[in-house]
Amino acid sequence: MHNLSKIIITLCLLAITMTSVYAKPNPLFTLENLERERAVFLNNLTTTKLTAYQRDQQGNHIIKRLIDMERMVLRDDRISLSNSVMAKKAFQNYELTFLVHASSESKKAPMAHWLHALNITDEKIYKSQSGAR
């Protein structure tokens, strides 16, 4: 009887240990990765250092990484437990945060979807002027 209770206590402790292993220090780690990658993707569009071919090739690789990262964020339960504003805003703006999956819904290329979500049209771009804000 005494041994049995000892085993039960050990198993409970093991379960607690497993749970604490699961709880990583930064719950927003995956979301931060996604945001970083998305920034790189948008930078890929605006940078003048790349040729059209290079932009296309690099863009495709980033999209592939973005797909994984978006799925990781959506499947990561730690994010919702973080209770952070960043997480809240990320889910509120699905169209922009989960760019690749949202673009697939709208049957547009991810970049076109991003421009469309922010209402940036060709016309607006032509009318725009460069200068200090």
Add this chain to the structure above:
Amino acid sequence: MTTDQNNHLKNNGLKKFSVKKGLLLATALMLANSQLVYALPISLGTASPDWNPVASDKLVKLPANIIEKRIQKDFQASAMATRMVELDVDMQDNVTVIKSMLQIIPELEGEAAQNKRFELLQYKSEYLDLLQESHGLHQSALEKKQDLYSSVLDKMRLQSGKINNNESYQIQQAQIAARQRMEKVIHQVDQSLMHLGLEKKSPYTDEYSKNLNQIEKLKMAINQHQTNESPQVNGIDISSEEYLRQLLMAVSTEQSLLDQEALMLSYMAKLVALDAQALEYEMAYGDEESSGFITEASKAASVTTLFYQE
């Protein structure tokens, strides 16, 4: 009249006096108690052997069916439950004695019968005292159980309310909605990758789909585990909140039955009091037959022959 006879009469008189006194006292107490039992069952129930359960956070976190078992176990270990068991045993002994006396009394006559009847009344009175105490304890235990279940239910509701209004709960809901939205286009996105010339699956996608099946099997095993089963009533799965509401209803049922028992107890006490009173009258004024009994010697007609010679 001899001295022995005098002593015998004196003793009898004293005995009768003490029996009378005892009966009067018993009658008065019975009548008083019978009123008290029915009018104030709660005040009598809060006697010394106590049980003080607390709806701790630890208790609230347990599955509902375990909560009930835990409370029952805690109660059984209390001084109140121990006293209730003792009372049950004593009452059982009393009932056995009363039954045997009821069988003996019809065979007895005269003073022996009277003494036995007095003894029987004492046993009945004792039994009613025990029953009254037991009833009080049952009432008190039920009230405490009711308070406990109510506070567990309140805490459960408070927690679920807090969870529902919680910021992280809102985020969780948003994430679930987003995930469901993503699941709908997941194949479409995978196919679009092939169009882009990126046929090779990423290590994440590859491993994830492999693990997913195993995770689902493990989840199913957890859900089907008997320790994780939701509480059932009549074979139907119900929520913890509903289970607690059922427990509260059961307590109410028991309480109304106890009220009925209190009424029975008061009637039984009244009957014992009436028996005691009847016995008292019988001892004070004797039987009608014996009081009206006229011996042959007291009839003048039957003794006239003694005064003359034919």
